[in-house]
Amino acid sequence: MDVSFLISQFVGGLSTAMLLFLVASGLSLIFGVGKVFNFAHGSFYLLGSYLAFQFINFFNNFWIGVICAILGAGMFGVVMEFLFLRRIYGRSEEVSFQILLTYSFILIIDDMVKYIWGPEYKTIEKPASLIDQLQLGGVLIPKYSIFILILGFVIVVTFWFILNRTEMGKVIKATAIDRDMLSLLGVNVPLVMTLIFGVATAMGGLAGALAAPLRTVTPGAGIEVIIDSLIVIVLGGLGNFWGALLGAIIIGEVVAFGILWVPQWASLLNFLVMVLVLILKPEGLFPQKKSGRV
């Protein structure tokens, strides 16, 4: 087994991890700030794929299509939070209502896309500039994978900056700690919650739009990505943005190298890692600190 192959496998794992992170980060953000477990997050990924399909064909431009998908998924998220989720905050049955309400949106969005775009698979082509591959030494990497890796790191840095270096970041972190106190200080907490929900679902939409040229755009795809996303955020520590990144990288690399050494068990490895973490460190590798790091 030569080194270039091992590097190639590592980069492959990293590329898988970054798409996984893009989906899981939104889920983690909503949970970290709003303590809302959005089961329907995968459906915003699905919605992003379909909106990208629609607008890329309409404008005949990949990038405009992706932007429309981000905005569309974000707006849908805002509407969902404003009209539905907001009504269950603070209730004694909030947790079970969250599960029921967000699960019902999986079914609604799944049927909605089938009604609007039909049951057949859709496809999106990569932008012309990112179709071929780069040969780096003996390692062949598709340009599109490099783009996703770079974009993932840009998102990580941007979020780090917003959360730690801006006034808005302080408000977001405070929302995660004590909503009542923040409200007494004059912050419009419901508005912050709605905006956070919109940003998180927009990230789901972005992940769906970027994954569409590599995957199948079909009803049901949202439910499938949510399972891997759940593993990632449980692994990283529920609600921890950075934990989600680390969780995604661990899962991506464990599967990438598991395929080489135990191919028969490769599809079980991510679950195995999650089980081990839950037994040894049930709070996840990077549990959310009470001091408010998101």
Add this chain to the structure above:
Amino acid sequence: MKKQFKKLFLFLFSLFFVAQGYAAEVVKIGALYPMSGRGGLYGKDSEAAIKIALDEVHKKGLPKGIKLDVIIIDDQSKPDYAVSVAKRYITEDNVKFLFGVVSSSVALAVTEVSKNNKVIFVGTDHAATDLTANKFQPYYFRASNNTFQSMMAGAMYLKELKGWKKIAYIGPDYAYGRDQWMELKYALDKLGVKYEVVGEYWPKLYEPDYTSYITAIINAKPDILVAGFWGGDTVAFIKQAKAYGLFNKMKYFHPDAGGNYEVMAALGKEMPEGLIMSARHHVNWPDTSENKTFVQKFYKATGRYPSYAAEGAYAGILLIAEAIRKVGNADNTEALVKAMEGMKLRLPEDPKGFTSYIDPKTHQIVQVQAIGVTKKNNKFPPAEVMLGDFKVYDANKLWPDFKYIEYLKKAKK
């Protein structure tokens, strides 16, 4: 007076037809298909094909003016739920036939309901060989190929294909994926083909990201990669493998479901040329009036070309209708079973000179298998690449294989 007679005659004439209509028996068929999620396309396509078949059957007429009424319920691709629906069909709706089913695991559960209640189950889509082999029961019939038939034809193709020795396999990690590989190896051994397995890869069903599998396969350097995916998994794998240049490094062979029309349609011009594939029905083969008519009727009804699932559902309705015609009613289940055994059915996927038939011992439909190579063809948009240069394999050499059934019984004891 003459006018009054005329009125009386018209009144009696219309009364006769009303009475006929009232007396006409309605035979209920309880269909189970996924109507949502990933499998929803196959459910919708089957529904459209059932309507086409019913129109044809009723136009031709059934004995005693019998009308077929197909009820379709979403089986959610869940065996336990499908079993409860099947039982309700039998006890509450009094269906004479159970019908359809895409998922093999659902079919394996429903066939038990059929056996226990002695209600005929006509399978139209699922491909697990078990149902017409080690899990055979007398009330089950299948109107589409099983995976063994595809894999036997695949092995014959590989025997003729020169310049390969090292082979690798990738397929979904459940019965459908595992069985295909077992069957292909069995068929290659049976034909005396020498080969070396350099890798076996088992991603989960609906795996969204194959990147690490693709780099591992490229490193294993097989001469030929056999794939056992279906539907959207094929689409995702081909998109991702193309980005790594996998198809320039090895031959790609996908004999059961790779050549499904819905895959060609989803990939459009992204579908690479030179891939060797097949499907249980092709919209562009055979070039017969039956196939052209079926494909055009489907297109007219839905605005899209049919996936392979549609032809299976169409065949299933024709099978039931022919059995009722032969028996004269739909009440005598044992007589219907006898009528279906060995029944010949001229179907859209039959080339000139061959008619599909039900093998009397296994209740499996016996059909030719055509394996082709992808090449540019924009006659069936949105697909821009379709299968061509078909090689056709004799149906009678594909099924039944009783030695394999014995092998399967021992392997799955």
